[in-house]
Amino acid sequence: MADLNAPVLVARGIVHSYGGKPALDGVDFTLRAGEVHALMGQNGAGKSTLIKVLTGAERLQRGSITLAGAGIAPTSPHHAQQLGISTVYQEVNLCPNLSVAENIFAGRQPMKPWTRGGGIDWRALNAQAKTLLAGLDVDIDPRRELASCSVAVQQMVAIARAIDISAKVLILDEPTSSLDADEVKLLFRTLERLRAGGMAILFVTHFLDQVYAVSDRITVLRNGKLVGEHLATDLDQPALIAAMVGRAVPAGGGAQAQAQEAAASSKTDCVLRASGVSRRGAVDDVSFELARGEILGLAGLLGSGRTEVARLLFGLDRADAGELVVNGAAVVLKDPAHAISHRLGFCPEERKTEGIVEDLSIRDNILLTLQARAGLWKKLPAADGRALTDKLAQALDIRAPDLDGPIGTLSGGNQQKCVIARALATDPAVLILDEPTRGIDVAGKQEIMNRLIELAREGLAIVFISAEIDELTRVATKIIVMRDRRQAGELPAGASPDDVYSMIAAAPDRGAAA
Amino acid sequence: MKRLASHALFWPVITLLALIALNTAVNPGFLAVSLRDGHLYGNLVDILNRAAPLALVSAGMTLVIAARGLDISVGAVVAITAAMAALLIGGSLNLDGETTSRFPMWFALVAALGVATLCGLWNGALVVGVGMQPIIATLILMVAGRGIAQLITGGQILTIYYPPYSYLGNGYLLGLPFAAVLATLVIVALHALLSLTPLGLFIRAIGINPVAARIAGVRSRPITVALYAFCGLTAGLAGLIISSNVKSADANNAGQLLELDAILAVTLGGTALTGGRFSLAGTALGALIIQTLTSTIYSLGVPPEVNLVFRAALIFIVMLLQSAEFRATVRRLVTRPERA
Numbered sequence: 001m002a003d004l005n006a007p008v009l010v011a012r013g014i015v016h017s018y019g020g021k022p023a024l025d026g027v028d029f030t031l032r033a034g035e036v037h038a039l040m041g042q043n044g045a046g047k048s049t050l051i052k053v054l055t056g057a058e059r060l061q062r063g064s065i066t067l068a069g070a071g072i073a074p075t076s077p078h079h080a081q082q083l084g085i086s087t088v089y090q091e092v093n094l095c096p097n098l099s100v101a102e103n104i105f106a107g108r109q110p111m112k113p114w115t116r117g118g119g120i121d122w123r124a125l126n127a128q129a130k131t132l133l134a135g136l137d138v139d140i141d142p143r144r145e146l147a148s149c150s151v152a153v154q155q156m157v158a159i160a161r162a163i164d165i166s167a168k169v170l171i172l173d174e175p176t177s178s179l180d181a182d183e184v185k186l187l188f189r190t191l192e193r194l195r196a197g198g199m200a201i202l203f204v205t206h207f208l209d210q211v212y213a214v215s216d217r218i219t220v221l222r223n224g225k226l227v228g229e230h231l232a233t234d235l236d237q238p239a240l241i242a243a244m245v246g247r248a249v250p251a252g253g254g255a256q257a258q259a260q261e262a263a264a265s266s267k268t269d270c271v272l273r274a275s276g277v278s279r280r281g282a283v284d285d286v287s288f289e290l291a292r293g294e295i296l297g298l299a300g301l302l303g304s305g306r307t308e309v310a311r312l313l314f315g316l317d318r319a320d321a322g323e324l325v326v327n328g329a330a331v332v333l334k335d336p337a338h339a340i341s342h343r344l345g346f347c348p349e350e351r352k353t354e355g356i357v358e359d360l361s362i363r364d365n366i367l368l369t370l371q372a373r374a375g376l377w378k379k380l381p382a383a384d385g386r387a388l389t390d391k392l393a394q395a396l397d398i399r400a401p402d403l404d405g406p407i408g409t410l411s412g413g414n415q416q417k418c419v420i421a422r423a424l425a426t427d428p429a430v431l432i433l434d435e436p437t438r439g440i441d442v443a444g445k446q447e448i449m450n451r452l453i454e455l456a457r458e459g460l461a462i463v464f465i466s467a468e469i470d471e472l473t474r475v476a477t478k479i480i481v482m483r484d485r486r487q488a489g490e491l492p493a494g495a496s497p498d499d500v501y502s503m504i505a506a507a508p509d510r511g512a513a514a
Numbered sequence: 515m516k517r518l519a520s521h522a523l524f525w526p527v528i529t530l531l532a533l534i535a536l537n538t539a540v541n542p543g544f545l546a547v548s549l550r551d552g553h554l555y556g557n558l559v560d561i562l563n564r565a566a567p568l569a570l571v572s573a574g575m576t577l578v579i580a581a582r583g584l585d586i587s588v589g590a591v592v593a594i595t596a597a598m599a600a601l602l603i604g605g606s607l608n609l610d611g612e613t614t615s616r617f618p619m620w621f622a623l624v625a626a627l628g629v630a631t632l633c634g635l636w637n638g639a640l641v642v643g644v645g646m647q648p649i650i651a652t653l654i655l656m657v658a659g660r661g662i663a664q665l666i667t668g669g670q671i672l673t674i675y676y677p678p679y680s681y682l683g684n685g686y687l688l689g690l691p692f693a694a695v696l697a698t699l700v701i702v703a704l705h706a707l708l709s710l711t712p713l714g715l716f717i718r719a720i721g722i723n724p725v726a727a728r729i730a731g732v733r734s735r736p737i738t739v740a741l742y743a744f745c746g747l748t749a750g751l752a753g754l755i756i757s758s759n760v761k762s763a764d765a766n767n768a769g770q771l772l773e774l775d776a777i778l779a780v781t782l783g784g785t786a787l788t789g790g791r792f793s794l795a796g797t798a799l800g801a802l803i804i805q806t807l808t809s810t811i812y813s814l815g816v817p818p819e820v821n822l823v824f825r826a827a828l829i830f831i832v833m834l835l836q837s838a839e840f841r842a843t844v845r846r847l848v849t850r851p852e853r854a
Binding site (some may be wrong): 354356 | 791
């Protein structure tokens, strides 16, 4: 079995520092042929640095790396790839305007034999791409423009590009963070196939259940140091979390108690009511009521219409049917600014492209919405702005060396907190959060969830969207399940993840993914 | 913050000083400024005066570029404004030497600037309302604008005989050229507006991440349209100065290639062409650099036939000086022997 297989990639005593600040401190790592090896750790544990060193994105400073017995020192990702170490990054690094086949073979496209450097052999290119993708169980036309493919297929294309170069080692850096459950299954099937072929696979993820679904072995890092290497079967989930965090983490929750609390205290305090809200091609007929202190969970697979509902609620798209009542007044939301004026707050799904304004300071990012609502002629006094951002940074525990520094330098979890702080700065009645915990490490996730529960206790109404059903069932006082862009049903607080899954699966006809 | 700003303007200032030093080396009297009839005269004053139209246009362009836009129609807007002003003031040479204007001058100025602002609004509407690429949207007016200006002038170069009008481009206020005073006032007022209101924050947010800015509630559409309208207005002011300066309106040549000089001035000043980061002071310096460069070419006595080539070479050198990558490369080349 896997543990009998020979080590392929061995790193010993890796020490790496950025400008004197150590990121890795004597880390050992062994990757064997025919295994899927999960690299786990909180943000800042050194996972990315280790991967960068292994793939040549960072020069090896101290320690040794051997690949199949021979010492190597990759100088660039391209060099590492030539040596046989291929990497698929978290954000898909492909050209969306090229075709699938072009993306796979860009830079090493098959040429027609009778020309040198002149003619690309398009037929061979597309045929080879087709074969390669078929080997990964992806059945699409390789001539399609990449941008028209789902993120999962794009991920597969990235993998196809990586493994085509006769790789011995495949490194996947958070490949699943934007995939839904079916797509993850498809990816895992591919990984299993590659593993059976003897590929050594290194896999980084924040999703704990996925670690157990696919990995043979787990290596845990903490604060740049190796905590340990374990067989996946020997390390259960609580033990894994404890190893990553360095202490036991209590799971937040109490949704039921809170639901009762909310129901008892404020039955009539309905702040947001949707009846039959629809938009052609996006969502059909969504209805719910949301009271102060309630957390409404929106569950469903990727593409089920979760995000589309959030966009309608915040005026990012306009509803073409149905009614939305905010604080007792029927409104037709024209744009986000309009929604904000009705005391709605929003934290978008894509933190980098829709959330943060990267080069602006943390303070400016947090104050942006408040200032935009106040308008052009009412500049927020600087002292008030500082006081408010200090307060919010403390309340949400935003860890930043300097609030006047650019937000782009913060970790993902802290950036996310800033986007939430931006919405909270306007004192909203309803806060809509689309995947607020995506791509954030376990401890950060838990912190954000706990903070949301507190906010709800203080009377905020929350609409909460998450792909992680157990996270949703833990905090929501009410869950709406979306399926095929329709409301499949509503579940009360205390529903189990299985209840949600069975409601998602109850569809009479569910198309296969991809 | 202050240190950062001075750092960002460091290279534009160095470039300008280098050009002035070059001129002084060639012509020792270059720096001399004298007072005649209560007016300041001298090469430096002349540069200030002549740089005014470009500085105005570049100020408007800076904001448009900062919000991820571009306006290549400013040269055409200069021509339209000049033609409008010339048509409305008109004036004819009477036999007794008395000249009158067709409409009151204030009306002509307001109407011409109104038309310029409308031109900017049109650009903004195409970019924001129709969703066209800025370079294409403003290309339309860049091409059509010259035609419009020709329609206004009837295909001729209109001469403006009304003496008060020539004050804009040739007059003096408190001893300084009026055009330079006007450009300075506009830029200072704009700077005040940007720092006293959150407009600067909004523009930067739109320029860095328009999607996130919209979601954060920034009304990017009206703001962007207003920026294009303002850019039209500054082009209009430049058009008035230019036509006043030569006392005529030439639909074909007024403001010719001004859009490219404006983009160059904006770039020289350290504003990112990709949007977000911008500096008004840098743009003003950029305009001065370009005008000084032009003076340099005259003072060196470069033959007309190689004028453009020489200018291109100078611009190339200036851009290299300003490029952080180039400076880093030079530094590496210089320090390598020590390391080895």
